[in-house]
Amino acid sequence: MLGSLIKKEILEHLMSLRFAIACVLCLVVILCSVFVRARDFVQVLDDQRQETKMANQWLDDLREPWALGWSGRPIAVPRLANPMKVFVRGVRSDNGGAVNVSTRTRLEPSYRPVSSPAVVLFPPIDLVTFVGVILSLMALVFGYDAVCGEKERGTLRLMLSYSVPRRTVLLAKWIGGYVTLIVPFLLAAAVGIVVVMIQPDVSLDGGQWARLGAILGLATVYVAAVYSLAVYVSVLTRKAATSVMVLLSLWVVLVLVVPNLAPHASGVLHPIPTAGEMEKQREAARKEIDQRTRALTKAWDEQNGFGDKWWEGFPWGKWPEMERVYARWIFQTDMNSKARAETFEAWERIDAPRRRQLDQQVTLTRWIGRVSPFSCFAYASTELADAGVLYDRRLDDQLRAYQRDLTAYAWRECLFMEHKGLEARDKDYPDWRKVREAGIPRFAYVPPAAGDYLRVAAIDGGILAGMAVLFFFLATVTFLRYDVR
């Protein structure tokens, strides 16, 4: 009996206008979206290869370490273009790009050319937005009249006059409606993936395929939760017009309002100091350390007979007088090396409480946002695509560690070269590239282990599955007492 009922539901949906519209929308939007985003990715990858080549060339050609240490010339560290972002936009609208890492200043995004402002006003639709917004609306349209619509047409009364349990009728309705909705989506997604894969330079590794599969799995659970909600509201109401009205309002609240308000609600509940305040503290710390360094240098100068404007009239290039200058340079380099390390430590100390508070705020945002199934789906998908909040945090931590390593390396090498200069005396400095003990450290992003991704997405996946089961259970309980007249 269940099979026959499911078949009836599927046939009914297949012949309806809504199914045709769902098919066209899924196919057109998913194909357009992945095609455009895959082309963007290829362009970004191309740009990034050139930029990385130029940056590596610059590092390879560097003949002395002072450009890194004393001048603090920034190294553009590329953020690797992520092919998963073809499907999931994530918390950063751009893919790739670079971060400037200097031994003197804070991390800052590298200069990017100005893009069309229309893209900012209307961000491109990715798979998450399509499923979260458009497919969820389709789920409501598929389910809003599942029960009350049949009641209005009088066919529900007829059906229940046969010896068929109510729970079987509802289960068949759920399965029939859900299958007709999810199959066109999965087919369109499969075609979209094929379109992406035939683009040059786009390839996913085994782990990324598994994560893409997990995102699609999550999408099916999300659609199941929304569809169950639609069926539940349909059982709660007596007219399809009322049901569609209630569902559209719920959709607006759950898909558009709650995810947008959650960050602000958490901002009010758990405020954090503004970036401006932190910047002032950092600037004050830097000034204090710099002043202390200058005072120590001045004291050293006085002890060693270097007065004001000592360089005027100094016998430059004459030895052994030059030994004194080298001793001064070595002292200065050593002092600066310590000052820079101390500055970064001070900045870390200042940033740490705010970063902790920001983490707490982000966690609170996620928990408030979890009232909305769309938030659960979006957060979990972005994390699975390595394009979410945790990725941002992980990258920032790794870049900070790299900056500390680079700073220590640059100043160590400056000191090393000062000693080499002293040894060489009136000969030229040796070529740093030939004498240095180790090459310039390069940054490599370390992604988390596969288990970490699953752990992060497990809560949201669980909540979505729980919502699907709960709404269906509530629908069943309500339907058992439903007045079919």
Place this chain on the structure above:
Amino acid sequence: MFLHLVRKELLEHLMSLRFAIACVLCLVVILCSVFVRTQDYVQVLEDYRLDEQASRGRLQSVSPWQILWGGRYYVPAYLAPNPMKVFVRGVESQNGQAVNVTVTEPFRPGHTGLVNPATVLFPTMDLVSFVGIILSLIAVVFGYDAVCGEKERGTLRLMLSYSVPRHTVLLAKWVGGGIMLLRPVLLTGLAGSVLAITQREMSLSGEQWVRLAAVAGLGALYITAIFTMAMYVSTLTRNSATSVMLLLSGWVVLVLIVPNVAPHVARMIAPVSPAGDGERARLAKEREVIEKGRSREQAIKTKTIAAMVLAGSNEQKRMQAQINAQIEMMDYTLELYDELYDAWDRIAAPQRREMDRQIALTRWIARASPFACFAYASSEIADAGASHRRRYYDQLRGYQEDLLQYGHDEAVRILRRNLEGETTARRTAGAGPDGKPVPAFRYVSPAAREYLEMAAVDTGILAVLTVLFFLLTYLTFLRYDVR
């Protein structure tokens, strides 16, 4: 008769669930959005004031030589937060901005600091998103069964059995539905405005109020267009289930898909050359200018040495020769930078033209969607659109030239004072009785007329859409089978 029919429509809507839901949604979302965005604005304004004050203090101890030859030394150019962005987010998600301007490089945006990344994943809802997305959906819900719903219930047949012309019935439905749709919007919009201005530090000038009213008027026009479209679909269909299905699909396409797809289509039709080529040309020109500068510097040095040799042991004349050489070098630096800036502009011009063409094409493609018309026009009226960004960058470019001229003039002034024998004059920019402080960047907004010109096309399209849909509805309704 017409008024009776309007009254009937008003009462019907008033007692419906959709009206209650519209009221609650308008009240909750508009008030929350305005409150949150006002708080953000106040915070941004406070930060901006503190930063600008600190920057002014820092600039008091800068020397003109640092401005001219300081390499990565920059002067922050602050864009004051725009109170209109409380209502209209525009093309930049942040309000207010600091751009680091140096005379030696094209300007680069400043660091924005840590923000909650969830706000990037789900951008804050402003008045434009609310009206454009949520309210348009409510307009669809208000209009989808206007005609076919009455037909299904049998009341349309009854109504038309009386001696009432069809156009009167249709007009009454349109007026009644429109009033009931706009009423909660206008009332809560008003409440939102009151809430915003009661917040400390939040104030709009008279001209900004007028522009806000223009945005509200545009919102009303947009909603009317969508409501009229809903009524049209309602007269095209015979049952409300089909009508709602068609309208929701149309809504998804017009509100969610077309505006998002338009930039990408425009990018394929009118691509912009990659930035890398321009960047390489810029760097090559810079190297050429540096080489030129070096050879000129060498020539000036040789001339100065000759002058110093001629001066013999006369310290006064030796110093004069040195200072004259420095002034000559300053003048030459100015010339070189002028040449460099011209080259930057020349190199950037084709890309800028291409980008302008792409933006214009995007707007024309997106105009297939009433939401895009409304969003573009509102952003321009709020001075937060694409034209604002272009104007801001152009003014920053002008500021960079002002800064260069200032650095040159101040350095020459100090050197002349040294030449006049005032050797103790401080070498700080702006020091001394005739010194001028470092110029601050001030963004100049366009004239009121320009805002109207920028929004005219989109407003016209929305008005035409409304009239067109109403005419189509009227023509279809005249032949509508009410049985």
